[in-house]
Amino acid sequence: xxxxxxxxxxxxxxxGLKIQGFSDEKWHNIINGIDLTLHAGEVLGLIGExxxxxxxxxxxxxxYTQPGCRITEGEIIFDGVDLAKLTDGEKRKFWGTRMTYxxxxxxxxxxxxxxxxxxxxxxxxxxxxKDQSSAYEDAQQLYDVLNLPDPENxxxxxxxxVSGGQLQRVMTAMAMSPRPDLLVFDEPTTALDVTTQVxxxxxxxxxxxxxxxxxxxxxxxxxxxxxxxxxxxxxxYGNEVEEAPTRQxxxxxxxxxxxxxxxxxxxxxxxxxxxxxxxxxxGINAGYGAAKVLNNVxxxxxxxxxxxxxxxxxxxxxxxxxxxxxxxxxxxxxxQFNGExxxxxxxxxxxxQKRRIQMIYQMADTAMxxxxxxxxxxxxxxxxxxxxxxSKKTQRITDLLExxxxxxxxxxxxxxxxxxxxxQRICIARALAAEPDFIICDEVTSALDQIVQEGxxxxxxxxxxxxxxxxxxxxxxxxxxxxxxxxVVVMNQGEVVEQGLKTExxxxxxxxxxxxxxxxxxxxDPDWLTNLIAKRPQ
Amino acid sequence: xxxxxxxxxxxxxxxxxxxxxSLWNRTLIDLRKAPYxxxxxxxxxxxxxxxxxxxxxxxxxxxxxxFPEPYxxxxxxxxxxxxxxxxxxxxxxxxxARNTVxxxxxxxxxxxxxxxxxxxxxxxxxSWLDQLLSRSVDVLMAIPSLIFALVLLSIFGSTITxxxxxxxxxxxxxxxxxxxxxxxxxxxxxxxxAARLRGExxxxxxxxxxxxxxxxxxxxxxxxxxxxxxxxIAALSFLGVGIQPPTADWGSMVRDNASLIMFAxxxxxxxxxxxxxxxxxxxxxxxxNFVVDWFLHKTSGLHDE
Numbered sequence: 112x113x114x115x116x117x118x119x120x121x122x123x124x125x126x127g128l129k130i131q132g133f134s135d136e137k138w139h140n141i142i143n144g145i146d147l148t149l150h151a152g153e154v155l156g157l158i159g160e161x162x163x164x165x166x167x168x169x170x171x172x173x174x175y176t177q178p179g180c181r182i183t184e185g186e187i188i189f190d191g192v193d194l195a196k197l198t199d200g201e202k203r204k205f206w207g208t209r210m211t212y213x214x215x216x217x218x219x220x221x222x223x224x225x226x227x228x229x230x231x232x233x234x235x236x237x238x239x240x241k242d243q244s245s246a247y248e249d250a251q252q253l254y255d256v257l258n259l260p261d262p263e264n265x266x267x268x269x270x271x272x273v274s275g276g277q278l279q280r281v282m283t284a285m286a287m288s289p290r291p292d293l294l295v296f297d298e299p300t301t302a303l304d305v306t307t308q309v310x311x312x313x314x315x316x317x318x319x320x321x322x323x324x325x326x327x328x329x330x331x332x333x334x335x336x337x338x339x340x341x342x343x344x345x346x347x348y349g350n351e352v353e354e355a356p357t358r359q360x361x362x363x364x365x366x367x368x369x370x371x372x373x374x375x376x377x378x379x380x381x382x383x384x385x386x387x388x389x390x391x392x393x394g395i396n397a398g399y400g401a402a403k404v405l406n407n408v409x410x411x412x413x414x415x416x417x418x419x420x421x422x423x424x425x426x427x428x429x430x431x432x433x434x435x436x437x438x439x440x441x442x443x444x445x446x447q448f449n450g451e452x453x454x455x456x457x458x459x460x461x462x463x464q465k466r467r468i469q470m471i472y473q474m475a476d477t478a479m480x481x482x483x484x485x486x487x488x489x490x491x492x493x494x495x496x497x498x499x500x501x502s503k504k505t506q507r508i509t510d511l512l513e514x515x516x517x518x519x520x521x522x523x524x525x526x527x528x529x530x531x532x533x534x535q536r537i538c539i540a541r542a543l544a545a546e547p548d549f550i551i552c553d554e555v556t557s558a559l560d561q562i563v564q565e566g567x568x569x570x571x572x573x574x575x576x577x578x579x580x581x582x583x584x585x586x587x588x589x590x591x592x593x594x595x596x597x598x599v600v601v602m603n604q605g606e607v608v609e610q611g612l613k614t615e616x617x618x619x620x621x622x623x624x625x626x627x628x629x630x631x632x633x634x635x636d637p638d639w640l641t642n643l644i645a646k647r648p649q
Numbered sequence: 650x651x652x653x654x655x656x657x658x659x660x661x662x663x664x665x666x667x668x669x670x671s672l673w674n675r676t677l678i679d680l681r682k683a684p685y686x687x688x689x690x691x692x693x694x695x696x697x698x699x700x701x702x703x704x705x706x707x708x709x710x711x712x713x714x715x716f717p718e719p720y721x722x723x724x725x726x727x728x729x730x731x732x733x734x735x736x737x738x739x740x741x742x743x744x745x746a747r748n749t750v751x752x753x754x755x756x757x758x759x760x761x762x763x764x765x766x767x768x769x770x771x772x773x774x775x776s777w778l779d780q781l782l783s784r785s786v787d788v789l790m791a792i793p794s795l796i797f798a799l800v801l802l803s804i805f806g807s808t809i810t811x812x813x814x815x816x817x818x819x820x821x822x823x824x825x826x827x828x829x830x831x832x833x834x835x836x837x838x839x840x841x842x843a844a845r846l847r848g849e850x851x852x853x854x855x856x857x858x859x860x861x862x863x864x865x866x867x868x869x870x871x872x873x874x875x876x877x878x879x880x881x882i883a884a885l886s887f888l889g890v891g892i893q894p895p896t897a898d899w900g901s902m903v904r905d906n907a908s909l910i911m912f913a914x915x916x917x918x919x920x921x922x923x924x925x926x927x928x929x930x931x932x933x934x935x936x937x938n939f940v941v942d943w944f945l946h947k948t949s950g951l952h953d954e
Contacts (some may be wrong), residue, residue: 136678436846457845465848478839482861495847545847 122292122325123149123172128185128195129348130167130176141167141180143349151292152323156340156357156635158330158372159193160560161531164349169295169329170521171638174202175211207234210293211286215301217278221270227281228266235289246288253284256321257314263265272331276307287322294319294326300335304423304587312338312633313644333632337361339639343371345585357637378565378594380572382613385597388447389581390435390549395444397434404430406605408444410541412549417582418577419554419596419613421589421628427605428585432551435583436470449548466496469542473554475534479526485512485537486522492544507606511540515570530565539570543578556591589632601625683943684858690939699747708740713895720909723918730922732905735933741897742926749899750933752813753879759817760878761871766822769855771825772832783829786822794819795884802890812891816881820874828871831863865948872941876934883930899926 130142142164144338149155149172157165170177174187174194187194189210211234214220222230227308231253232246254262257280267269270278279299286294292436299315300308314338319326328339336343336357343360345352353366364370369457390412397405405427412418420428430525433439435446446453448468454460472478479488489508493499509519515536526534535555542550552571556564572595574580584595592599592613599616601609604625609616621629630647633639660683670678680688700707709728714736723733728739771779771839789797798815805811834857835841846856885891886900894901906923 211920438842438846462848466757470843470846472839472843474839478843480840480858483857494848495849537682541843639849 115558120151121148122151122153122190124188126186126188127170128168128171128187129183130164130171130180131183132167132177132180132229134179138181139351142171144185145346145349145351147172148342149293149325149327151325153342154319154326154328154340154585156328156330156336156343157346158333158336158343159346159352160331160562162348163346165329165346166297166469168346169297169327170212171213172293172327173206173295175206191531198557208238208240208289210289210295211289211291213279213282213286213294213296213299215298217282217299218270218275220282221278222541223270225269226266227268227270227273231266231281231288238289240289250284250288253287253318254281256318257281259283259284259312260568263451274307276303276311279311280302280314282611283318287318287324290322290324293322294327296326296328296339298330301330301332305589305633306423306627308335308633309631309640309643313640315339315545316640326343329439332633333526333561334639335637337635343526344374352567361635361637378568380460380595380597382597383416384612385416388412389414389449390583391447392431392434393445395431395434395441395446397430397439397441399439402607405434405440405441408607410610412581412583412605413598415575415579416596416597417558417584417595418600419584419586419592420600420602420636421586421592422602422608423587423628425604426602429553429603430605431602432470432553432583432585435551436468437465462496463543465543466492467548468548468551469545469549470540470553471535474558475531475538476526478538479534481526483525484522485524485526486539488526489540489544492541496545505571507544510546514543514574515540516566530561530563532566535559535567536561536570539567541576543574547580549581549583552582554587554609557586557588565594571595589629601628617636658839679947686939687943690936690943693936694940697750697936700743701750704743704747708743710737710740712741712744712897714740715807720919722916723922728837729925730919732902738902738906738922741902741932742899742929744897745902745926747898748896749879749882749886749930752809752892753875753882756813756817756820756878756882757871757875759872760820761824763817763866763951764821765867766855767834768825768828769832769859770851772829772836773851773854773859777838779829782825786825789819789822795881798881798885799888799890802885807890807893809892809896812882812885813906816878820878822880824867824870824874828863828867831866832859833860835859848854865944869941869945869948872937872944876937879930899930902926928932 125145125147127144127146128142129140129144131138132141133139140428145168147155147168158171159165167177167180171187174189174197176182180394185195189205221227225431228247228250231250232241232243234248235241236243236248240246250266251262254265259265259277259280261443265273265281267276273281283299296315300311301327303311312335318324328336330336340357342354343357344354345366347361347368347618352368353360353364355426357366360369361373364373392408394402395405395408408416408422408427408431410431420431422428430439434441437453437455437460440455448457453464457465472505486505486508489511490504493504493507512518512521517533517536521529521533521537524535529537538555556567559567568591571582575582582595586592596613598611599609599613600607601616601622603623608622608624616625617629619626630643658939698863714733716727716737718727718731718737719733719735721727723730727737729742730738732738732741767782771782775869798819801815802811805815844854849858882891882899883900883903886898886902887903889901891900892898903923903926909919909922910924911920
């Protein structure tokens with residue numbers, strides 16, 4: 112199909128767009144008058160924290176508003192047509208063919224009952240752009256360009272038969288299949304491991320370049336957007352903060368807010384060496400049923416310091432945490448805590464042993480009972496472990512809320528009335544309420560925006576200093592490790608690959624896996640991805 | 650929207666729009682948006698409840714007061730006439746609300762107590778206990794419940810206690826299945842794991858962590874289950890093994906006066922008499938279904954575009 116627009120022509124222009132959303136019985140402004148211009152073949156990066164309106168704007172670029180939202184003002188001119196004035200039926204002629212969308216969760220966006228190639232080509236065939244056989248042939252070529260294994264046959268599989276990263280690439284192929292003029296990527300790599308993310312990013316970029324497609328790339332990860340975008344637009348509270356070409360934006364941001372976003376990644380904890388350990392795993396073998404997940408794992412956690420456990424999903428990091436907490440009794444080996452052996456099963460541990468080891472979860476949403484108020488959530492460990500009641504308990508809850516930089520006005524709120532960062536803070540307060548020695552942080556920042564991540568990491572560091580806590584920090588993000596850890600444990604396929612002080616582990620030479628992991632972390636350099644791909648053998 | 654500051658602060662983070670409302674305010678908002686069917690249902694249920702509670706005051710005559718005038722026609726003395734041994738049908742209808750509805754409510758409560766507790770325990774435990782309970786429930790459900798109730802009532806005798814116990818146990822199987830199914834989705838949540846790690850007992854996890862989160866479907870099921878229990882009792886009474894005379898009950902009133910329907914060609918009102926208690930049963934069932942429909946729609950988070 113021939114291009115309707117040449118490179119450099121204005122493809123999409125949004126002027127004075129205002130969008131409102133309906134919640135809590137009122138209309139609220141989500142987007143307050145934003146202008147946006149996108150040229151053919153250009154990639155625009157939209158960044159901002161959650162609630163900034165970046166997804167809403169990305170969808171609005173396609174003329175779509177989510178249920179419960181309405182466009183109140185402004186125009187969205189796509190190739191000469193004002194999408195804001197069209198009916199859904201008319202817009203459907205554009206959707207899926209001239210403009211396509213790649214969602215964050217590929218797993219949720221595919222129909223589990225249809226083969227991948229059928230879904231990849233569905234809208235292309237329906238719109239009559241290609242007939243079935245040429246659409247299938249084209250899809251196989253797209254799979255090839257996207258570096259999917261066995262491009263001839265992978266389309267015959269069902270969504271559950273491929274990995275998350277592969278599914279995300281199939282989704283990109285689906286979006287490319289009708290050769291759209293505009294592609295909207297909504298956080299397409301957020302749910303992926305770093306090692307997978309690199310491959311997906313590289314293939315997305317190459318396909319956008321190859322077919323000269325204009326794209327809007329929505330993300331909260333600055334390093335990612337630096338690799339993908341020609342122009343970056345920063346949003347906050349539904350307003351534009353600033354817009355500039357990528358290199359200029361990275362080297363010389365104008366606004367205070369943008370500068371604060373840029374500084375997040377510079378957080379780094381000076382490491383310290385402590386000898387006596389508070390917790391040690393000795394020769395742990397564990398697994399689910401017949402499947403063995405941990406293979407002779409030895410980890411030492413020194414008192415008052417932070418040990419980061421890194422590795423991609425499936426490497427056994429979370430299983431190690433489950434062994435420590437007693438949720439998954441080990442098959443062999445022992446867990447030593449404060450010099451004494453912990454009983455493998457949770458039921459055999461004393462109340463005091465349970466109190467001393469606390470856990471903070473990745474998803475604060477599911478870690479708090481949605482029907483309990485903040486004071487009930489924090490108050491329960493106080494009551495349960497320390498027997499506090501009445502005004503003494505209320506006082507302690509207030510103290511804890513202040514410790515996590517919130518105030519007493521939060522006491523009667525339900526988790527649904529908190530932002531992501533606030534939720535995670537309440538989870539930290541719940542862990543602190545038990546007055547623990549040792550806290551397991553399971554990917555506690557990976558679901559949060561970077562600026563919020565920084566806040567949480569700083570809080571954890573401060574608490575460690577004030578209370579002498581020991582953290583076991585499970586993560587796959589190397590910049591988080593830099594920010595918080597003293598020691599690093601690298602895990603791969605249930606085994607400890609490397610273990611030691613942060614500087615030692617990050618210092619070459621590395622074992623092969625550590626090398627792969629470290630080199631896959633995106634950097635704030637627009638040439639990083641290009642250089643990396645040139646360096647890596649294909 | 651929160652105050653907009655240039656620097657980051659945890660308190661100022663943009664979260665969901667927050668406004669505290671009292672329970673009363675929220676209820677008013679919900680009621681204002683409720684569809685007419687739901688409002689109609691609520692009014693009908695309320696009316697039944699009032700009639701049931703104030704039956705002795707509202708009824709012109711006693712529940713089993715016999716007049717020497719069997720099969721009296723509709724008149725100002727006997728609003729809906731009298732039955733085969735001369736009892737006022739209008740008074741018995743009013744008392745029937747108390748008996749039939751009261752027994753059905755008690756039975757439904759008991760069914761939920763049994764099914765709910767066992768369902769929660771099975772969902773949390775997931776081991777031999779789950780297997781044992783689930784398979785026993787399968788066995789019970791394999792037997793047609795009306796026939797099974799008939800058999801059990803014939804064996805143990807048709808007292809009100811037996812009636813409540815037997816129907817409650819038979820209906821608790823369905824409550825068990827529902828509770829177990831919805832609880833399974835909640836059991837896997839991190840906050841339940843957090844409670845376990847804290848060392849909370851089974852009772853706390855059931856009552857405080859899981860129950861509040863599965864309440865909406867259970868409340869809806871309570872309404873529907875009540876309808877089924879109510880119909881089962883009416884059916885059993887119609888067959889003669891349910892609520893026994895002289896206690897007034899809608900199911901047995903239909904049976905007692907069923908033959909009158911054949912006189913409709915001579916006296917339309919007489920023909921309508923046996924249909925009145927049947928209509929009372931139908932109206933309540935429909936009203937509850939209206940309310941449950943609305944409640945389910947509201948709590949499921951589904952919204953019409």
